[in-house]
Amino acid sequence: MSVSDAVSTPWRRASLAAAVFAVDPLGSGLLIRSGAGPARDALMARIAEELAPMRLSRAPADIADDRLIGGLDVAATLRAGKPIAETGVLAAAHGGVIAMAMAERISTGVAARLAAALDTGEVALQRDGLSAILPAHVGVIAMDEGQDDEAPPAALSERLGFWVNLEQVGWRDVEPPALTPEDFAAARKLLPQVQTDDKAIETLVAIAAQFGVDSPRAVLFALRAARALAALRGETKVEPEDIELAAALTLGPRATRLPAPPEEQESEDEPPPPPPEDEPPPDEPPEQKGEDNTPRELEDQILEAVRAALPPGLLAALAGGAPRNRRSSAKDGKSGEEIYSMQRGRPLDARPGSLSKGRLALVATLRAAAPWRKLRLKPEEADSRRVIVKPEDFRIRRHRQKKGATTIFVVDASGSLAMTRLAEVKGAIEMLLADCYARRDEVALVAFRGRTGEIVLPPTRSTARARRALSGLPGGGGTPIAAGLDVALAVADQCRRKGQTPMIVLMTDGRANICRDGGSGRPRALEDALDAAKRIAAAQVAALAIDTAQVGGGGPDAPTRALAGAMFGRYVKLPRADAAVINAVVRNALPQ
Structure with a gap:
């Protein structure tokens, strides 16, 4: 062949890579981009046969540190009266391969542990009073089941030798080994x-x-x-x-x-001009003599x-200049910021702390107290199995949860822009709302026209409510950009109080002509708008400015670019864009 x-x-590439x-396999890995299905099951079954007699074990993407690298075995320690270590998944899989489903959900900590094991072939166990270096020469199979904007951590993906994609492979495409x-x-x-x-x-x-x-x-x-x-x-x-x-x-x-392209390479590889007649020609390098399989031909x-x-x-994406590497949702901000909580969210490793700051993690507390058991017992209690727990042994539970993201559109509804831009914004908001059900994301709309700015659509995830609010949005009048930004900052502050991560998306041509106090005058109106933009930057609210000017604009002196700079935000020039383009720009700029 x-x-x-x-x-x-795709199946032949995947099966050959496997x-x-x-x-x-040891010290390398296989990244499989595919959801659960017959093609992936067939490939995993084939890999299990090909790896024999090496062991293929499985581990969850959200595996805890004590299960991954090992720790103190509380039950065995209490029975033996001395610290007994529990072997983690990495050390137990030494000489074999670990398979992990839903790899796009692997935390950076787990990815770092796996990357270290792939690099060194060892795992460092330094926790619960234990210290040891254990062999962990393993291979890793990561099954990426994420959406287009999700991917495993880059630190892990880079250390997996083969990347295959089975998303377009059905069971009819599977060929026998x-x-x-x-x-x-x-x-x-x-x-x-x-x-x-x-x-x-x-x-x-x-x-x-x-x-x-x-x-x-x-x-x-x-x-x-x-x-x-x-x-x-x-x-x-x-x-x-x-x-x-x-x-x-x-x-x-x-x-x-x-x-x-080949023609450019040929022009670069053109032979140099011949030397003067009074100089002998240089010897031809061996690799250019034209034998079969020369380095150039290879x-x-x-x-x-x-x-x-x-x-x-x-191939089409690269030819069009689109970026190749996908990013995980935690990195490119498709959902809100992560916060730590003592009550709800994804459980994390317990941490030392006072009981007044959280709930007691009983097993972790016993694990912390067990190594000191004999030292704390009185001489007459040498045969006792009692564990004395002191305040410094207390471990409290911690959880991590993601804030929802709120995208606040600040739209110029003045004059002619109202007719050309409001329809596009309405479509973009509806598209964003369609994606909100999988996340805790909301969308709000602030419009400015005449002499004021107003909240047309409070933060919501309801498509029906958004359509009702958007259908009767009027337009016309002056351009009070400062008023619109002030209202948007107030909405962002309210979102933060509710635990959301706000982002302001300003859509305007930047030609402000209404001041904060309702007076007219372009220079002072622009000055007020820049002041409002600086307040957004001071509040550390992520921002995006979309320049809708039909002619001109985009240069270093463009007013919308100046507003973006004052907000410490991103500037995008979109003189002609439909709802899909606006939606794509906003999704790519959501706050981290």
Whole structure:
């Protein structure tokens, strides 16, 4: 099978990546982008067979620290009268692979623990009075089930050698395996004897640079994959086709840009002008002599192999200049800020504290007191199993919950802009409301016209209420930007008091002509607007300014740009935009 055939379909790419991973899994990983379904189940079942006799264990994405790295076994400690350590999942999986579903929900702490184990092959147990370094040479399979704006933490994804996508794969696309468990056992036995040369490394580095892959780990994973592919063929020497497949499997999914077109490369590679007649021509370098499989020809072949492995959607996105890497919702702010609570939310590790500050975590408190048990007992109580708990042993429960986000539209409803912009804003608000049911997000609308600003739509998640409020929104009159921003700041303050994370989205052409006191005059009106914008910055409210000026604007002197700068917000020029474009801009700028 040729390289293009081997990666011609998503299932073939995924199954080949899984096979290469199964040959050399320790210190590497597999990221599977797919929801639960028959295709993912078939791939996981195949991986379990290919890994045998290595152990494939499973762990939840929200695993606690004491389960992941280990800690004090309270029951065994009380029975034995001395500290007894409990082995964590990482140490227990030493020499095997850990599979984690819903990897997009992995916390940064868990990702850091997994990344350290993948880097060092060890886990540091330093908690509950225990201190030890335990072997944890493991591989990781992370199953990403998130939406378009969700992804596992980058610290973990970067350390997973293979990224595959099964979102468009159905059960009819699943093909039977071409290799047997005996083939994988033989490949693992042969793998230490497989050798690579410096030319392969140089070529892979050059390919990674052309596709915008800036992580050196990706090149190392490509080398490991090439060696594993050679071992699967029963050979001890890496061939060019092994390098092509390895680059397609590891560098292709990480691509952030397309390489230069062939005509540009040819112009860059044009031979230099001939030397003067009185000077002898320089010797031709060995790599340019034109033999078969020269480094230049090999590099061209690998470029085409990686291009063939790029998914069609990714290829179109890269060609259009769209960003490649997805971000998790916690990073790009698709939901509100995280806060700590003693009562509700996602449970976290217990922390030392007074009982007046939270509820007692009984097991954690006993775990903290158990190592001191013998020292605290009186001599005549040596045979007692009693545990003496002191105030410094108290551990209280903590929870983490996310605030909801409130997007406050501040819309210029004055004069001609009312007719051209209000319809677009209405559509954008309805689109945002459609996404609010999966999160605790709300939308509000403040309109300014005439001489005042008013709350047209208080913060809500109700689509019906929003439509009723928006249907009768009038327009016309002057442009009191300062009044609109003052009202928006008051709404933002109310949202914060309710535990929400506010964001102000200002849509205007910036041509203020009504002052705070209701008077007229463009210079003073703009000055008042800038003052109101500075108050928003001082309140540390995230802001976005959308310039709706049909002509002009966008330059360094544009009034809307000045307002964005005063708010410490983002500036976007949208002279012509429909509801979908406004919705996309706002979603990408939601506060962190």
